[in-house]
Amino acid sequence: MWAHLSGVLVLLVLASGQTEAACDCTDTTCNCTGISRVPQDISVPANTTVLNLLNSNIGNFGSFPALAQLQELTLTSNQIDRIQPRAFTPSDHPQLQKVTISNNRINSIQPAAFSELPLLQELSLANNNITSLQPGTFQNLPELRNLSLSYNKIDRVQPSAIDNVPKLQSLDLSSNQIARIQPNAFPSGLVQVDLSSNNITAIDAGAFGNVTLLQQLDLSSNQLRASALLSASVCNDLSSIPGTVDLSDNPWGCDCSGVFPDDLSSCSADIISQIQCTSGGSTSPLTLQGGTVMCSAASVSAYYTPLLLLSVAAMLKNLLM
Numbered sequence: 001m002w003a004h005l006s007g008v009l010v011l012l013v014l015a016s017g018q019t020e021a022a023c024d025c026t027d028t029t030c031n032c033t034g035i036s037r038v039p040q041d042i043s044v045p046a047n048t049t050v051l052n053l054l055n056s057n058i059g060n061f062g063s064f065p066a067l068a069q070l071q072e073l074t075l076t077s078n079q080i081d082r083i084q085p086r087a088f089t090p091s092d093h094p095q096l097q098k099v100t101i102s103n104n105r106i107n108s109i110q111p112a113a114f115s116e117l118p119l120l121q122e123l124s125l126a127n128n129n130i131t132s133l134q135p136g137t138f139q140n141l142p143e144l145r146n147l148s149l150s151y152n153k154i155d156r157v158q159p160s161a162i163d164n165v166p167k168l169q170s171l172d173l174s175s176n177q178i179a180r181i182q183p184n185a186f187p188s189g190l191v192q193v194d195l196s197s198n199n200i201t202a203i204d205a206g207a208f209g210n211v212t213l214l215q216q217l218d219l220s221s222n223q224l225r226a227s228a229l230l231s232a233s234v235c236n237d238l239s240s241i242p243g244t245v246d247l248s249d250n251p252w253g254c255d256c257s258g259v260f261p262d263d264l265s266s267c268s269a270d271i272i273s274q275i276q277c278t279s280g281g282s283t284s285p286l287t288l289q290g291g292t293v294m295c296s297a298a299s300v301s302a303y304y305t306p307l308l309l310l311s312v313a314a315m316l317k318n319l320l321m
């Protein structure tokens with residue numbers, strides 16, 4: 001009986017909350033709630049600089065209302081599943097610097113949805129339902145510095161999906177479903193790339209060829225195996241990254257007593273030491289000693305095991321004689 005009544009009360013509160021669209025503004029910052037229709041439900045002064053449309057019921061819209069002074073827009077926790085071409089334009093939104101449309105259900109971003117916004121610096125589309133980035137999705141954004149696409153379902157980044165963004169420093173693609181990193185997938189100025197918690201099994205030669213300023217590359221919690229990583233070209237690419245590369249929590253699938261590929265020795269000591277091979281039930285990192293790869297548990301290069309056995313045999317023979 002009580003459970004039944006309180007259910008009715010919650011419904012009434014929800015229903016009345018949805019019918020009342022209201023914007024509360026102080027100076028030029030406005031918080032709006034209960035918005036479902038854009039542009040009809042948004043009534044804010046033309047000089048609004050910060051607009052927060054949180055936890056409302058906003059579905060898809062064509063172009064966002066023109067606000068010539070708008071600098072920061074937040075549309076977190078709504079029901080948006082599609083960003084239309086020219087949703088945001090330099091003529092309607094010339095001052096836009098920061099856009100956050102996280103926690104919606106976006107599965108489609110039309111090319112040129114965000115194109116050519118002259119001052120856009122930060123864009124977050126985290127926690128949506130985006131599956132792929134088509135060529136031209138993010139392009140001609142001269143001031144873009146931070147782009148977050150974490151917690152989506154992106155399975156590939158096509159070359160030129162993120163293009164002509166000369167100041168892009170930080171790209172967050174963590175917690176997606178990317179399986180493979182294609183050559184030259186990333187624009188050249190990047191300082192920080194987060195690819196953790198994806199499904200990466202393969203890194204193509206030249207994947208990080210363009211990103212010569214990288215300070216942090218996170219490849220942790222993927223599906224990398226030693227055999228996929230350790231071709232000379234991938235090793236060289238990863239080893240030539242000037243900053244830190246995080247390879248933790250990958251299922252390396254190597255055995256200390258196995259034979260390591262020749263090309264392993266072209267990896268840097270830091271990359272090598274993050275590869276964990278199994279040895280008698282536990283895991284041990286590889287080490288690079290004088291150009292030779294060793295598994296630290298055995299302290300013996302599996303590659304040279306036959307040679308070692310020969311020399312032990314020779315020693316024994318000498319002793320017995």
Ligand SMILES: *[C@@H]1O[C@H](CO)[C@@H](O)[C@H](O)[C@H]1NC(C)=O
Nearest residue numbers: 024025026027029030031052
């Ligand atoms: C808007 O909301 C934020 C956080 O929820 C709050 O700090 C700020 O004071 C609000 N501004 C207005 C104008 O209501």
Ligand SMILES: *[C@@H]1O[C@H](CO)[C@@H](O)[C@H](O)[C@H]1NC(C)=O
Nearest residue numbers: 026027028044045046047048
């Ligand atoms: C913004 O516009 C409102 C009227 O729409 C005005 O009262 C207010 O003074 C303006 N604020 C600034 C900072 O210009």
Ligand SMILES: *[C@@H]1O[C@H](CO)[C@@H](O)[C@H](O)[C@H]1NC(C)=O
Nearest residue numbers: 081104105106107129130131
């Ligand atoms: C995400 O997209 C899939 C189809 O691609 C759809 O079935 C699913 O309902 C979507 N999820 C949300 C939360 O909209």
Ligand SMILES: *[C@@H]1O[C@H](CO)[C@@H](O)[C@H](O)[C@H]1NC(C)=O
Nearest residue numbers: 122145146169170171191192
């Ligand atoms: C933007 O990227 C820079 C450089 O990687 C980083 O230091 C900063 O914390 C990022 N800002 C935000 C808001 O994510």
Ligand SMILES: *[C@@H]1O[C@H](CO)[C@@H](O)[C@H](O)[C@H]1NC(C)=O
Nearest residue numbers: 155177178179199200201223
């Ligand atoms: C991960 O990649 C493999 C093949 O590369 C594929 O079979 C599998 O479905 C992927 N898993 C997810 C969760 O995307």
Ligand SMILES: *[C@@H]1O[C@H](CO)[C@@H](O)[C@H](O)[C@H]1NC(C)=O
Nearest residue numbers: 160162184185186187188210
């Ligand atoms: C990466 O470099 C190649 C060759 O120099 C170039 O053709 C390509 O456009 C670059 N890619 C990006 C995303 O900057």
